[in-house]
Amino acid sequence: MGDDATHDAPGWIGRSLLRKEDARHLAGVAMFVADVRLPGMQDIAFVRSQVAHGRLLSVTKPADAAADVYTIEDLPGLSVLEAGPELEAFRQSPYPALASGKVRYVGQAIAACVAATRARAEDLAERVAVGCDELPAVVDAVSAMTSGSARLFEHWPNNAYIARTISAGDPSAMTGAPVRLRRRFRMNRQATVSLEARGCVAVWDPRQEELLVYLSTQGGHVMRLGLSRALGLPENQIRVIVPDVGGGFGGKNRLLPEEIAVCAIALKRRHPVRWIEDRREHLLASVHCRDHHYDLVISAEEDGTIIGVEGDVHIDAGAYALWPTGSFMEASMAAGNLPGPYRMRGLNVNTWTVATNKAPMGPYRGVARPGACFAIERLVDELALHLGIEPYDLRKRNLVTRGEMPYTTIAGLKLDTGDYHDALDTAVRMIDIPAIRALQRARKPGAPRIGVGLAVYTEQSGHGVVEWSKRKSRIVPGYEAANVRMLPDGSVNIHVGVQNHGQGHETTLAQIAADELSMHPDQIRIRYGDTATTPFGFGTFASRSIVFGGGAVGTTARKLALKIKAIGAHILQADPATVELRDGHVVTAQGSVSFRDIAMAANVRQEMLPVGVEPTLEATGTYEPQESAGVFSYGAHAVVVSVDEDTGVVKILDYAVAEDCGTMVNPMIVDGQVQGGIAQGIGTGLFEEIPFNSDGQPLATTFADYIMPGATDVPSVRIAHFVTPALVTEYGVKGVGEGGAIAPPAALANAVGDAFADIKASFNETPLTPRRVWQAARDAMLSAGPVA
């Protein structure tokens, strides 16, 4: 897969080391929350709402087991957390741990039932009777904003959490533009579908006088803060342990009411309780995502020069904002990323983040950008089709050039480094567009149609204080911390606040420390996921960990290296300025001393230390990049599809990516991120969807109806890497976690559109199900005139 970027790197950074964490996963001995077994542990099953919107009249417990059934009345003293951005204009949607007064989506937890096993807890849940007065359901984000719509929160003037207009540049340039195309786009609702669903085990530890919580999350420290506020328990009496996490993708970066309820119940019982979310619960009531609606006009000159984009964006955010920041960033990021990597003179987008009777929305790999990329990249192709220009040429005309870097987009994002043209040219060369055009011309009637689609994206990563404060984030993840400790035998433990949930941090962070300390990565262990042992950190999300966590490990290890040098120089009786670290030793021209001897001195033989040097070899530090507006990875995706026009079935024939995420610490892991992100992007583009009927009932609550891409649906992606180091981060790294998932829906829809370019069919709704593809092609054929 990909070009072999495993060059003979001078150090460990840049090498495709096999992942340290894989041995336990391959052997099946990893420890996930569901593997945690505590004596006396009991299971929780939730009674969930059957209706999308209703007034809760009664919850009747079975008389013989009333003490094992908890409603919100049984958990007094819980605080409802304010969630969403800290903005006056953002309306609060109080989300209690268990339903109180009203239910607002199918699957909302109403009561928790405790029993010896999950099966018995479900038996008990079936015997709980819920009285509910059903109300009209709000299921469409656009019509939810009409005056006649039912309202989720009666005291709100309408169903919008917030409405905002993002406007920049010169609107009049757009109004009078020679070419104006209006298109509507829809990216439908999904679940995040991590391989491991959610899970929580909680028990009161009387010895430590603390609540011990095992939680499947992307950030234990931040979740502890939320739990502390919700439970009214000091943070130093809550310990969150995050064992192996089988994927989070954003969804596990929110605190769920179920998790608060489990902890609250643990405080009331003398035994551990756990809740393991099953797949049905996950699809029904865990974090939902995507669900963007665009109604946009692109303006351009006759020669294809883009002038600007204007229109409306609706985000279907579901029934509540999840702590801490809800889904508010969806709207601003969707609007802010609409200009993509293109020069524009105007932007005017009205956004609405709308409450509907669906499970709450949260972040999912790519956050808003897959929708924005889908909208702008489809608009670019529609414009090309309209003007009779190759989509590639139209992109070349409008893409920001290397000479213009750093370039601030019309939406205010500062694109820092790179060559977008080079990426596009490379992807196009890899996919060989002329050969595909020849195939298209040679197509026989009845044979599948062939199409090629392009999409260019940028991926903001490593953004800190400036960006998160601008977003009015309730939590500002502007730094990360590391604690680097050399033990008496010279081995190293590094505790970090980022949270590995599949990213390979145990390997990549060890590679960084290995370079700074001139040690072998095998002698360095990366520890995370325990609030009792790790420094405070925000966890892993927003493609931030290699920038922040990598930077914290690198700069802190560097501090420790200075002390190692000082002690080593003292032992060697050399000037500290003349020694260097080499392969686990402090070295001078005259001789060397091993880290082991230095660590012995520092930890247990202090008489060997220089005067004034404190014992132990330990450093703790935080890191933030020099600039915190973020650094931008980018790439171009090119995909070839075949489309069966009689059945609407789309097959991927080839997929090529040219991407640049700055310095690659481990190219193999970068390839994995690209390939995995694309797998999920293909899910968004072709398969995954939770439709709702008009009563607000979700229609995909098992994998029979919620279609995930399988192994045979995901091609081996061909990847070309460019390395343009970032200017403001340690080692020049940029984040790469999300990029793969951003462009595929756009590239796929453009490819399907290309296959039908002769009849100008337009494919503007994901997933591109066979029925949607067939219908759009048929509509185009009918409007193109009599069938040839």
Next chain:
Amino acid sequence: MKAAPFHYARAASLHAALDALAAGPEALVISGGQSLAPLLNLRMTLCDTIVDIGGLTELQACWQTDHATLIGAGVTHAMIEDGLTPDPAHGMLRRAAGKIAYRAVRCQGTIGGSLAMADPAADWPCILLALGATAILRSALGERRVALDDLLVGVYETSLRPGEIIQALEIPNLPPQARAASAKISRKTGAFANSMVAVVLNGESSRAVLGAAGPRATILPHVSAALASGSPLDQITGLVTRDVADILPEPDPYLQSLHETNVRRALLEVFAP
């Protein structure tokens, strides 16, 4: 989701299974469990007792006569896929078996279980109906033989009586000159069909069957009659539209196109030189 409580009886023999079934009015038979177990776990199917006949070797017996092939109901899809069973239909069973769900499912799921479940989109009901198979049913009262067309009733519904177990399928052997093809369109590898077709070109016994369209796999009457009467391909394909429209519960231009396409492609395959 976890199943509601039920009694579980693992049968040591077909005889014992029939006894257990006769004893409990709300008993269900489980074999591979690849459909039934999820339904139990989702609590969409409830029962008093589960009688497990999985792995009973007497239900995996197969034999072939001059005229027909018998395949035990307990034969797994994987056994057919691997060519471990006799072949009545020029390899159609083997080809179709390899396309059922995933290998892990095929290692557990059985041909008889698939018929008894009667999922409208399942592969075997469609294919066995096209081949004119007969189900051999056993109960404490004895044996009963039911043609597939009479066994399949509706969505998850068969004419199996309480206490009956499918013991085997009797499939007429196709003569050498006969042709057979099946075709499936699904959202992805391993998913249930969105359209399932089986076509057998065998003189008067010719049949075209469509699954995943109506409540059960259904013979396309006009197409089948034209196949049987030796009509040329272009004439037969002209009849597909009407037959498909009659099976769809309500007009749906997309599903109409999907099924028509699938049927035409299967017809093309059996007529291919």
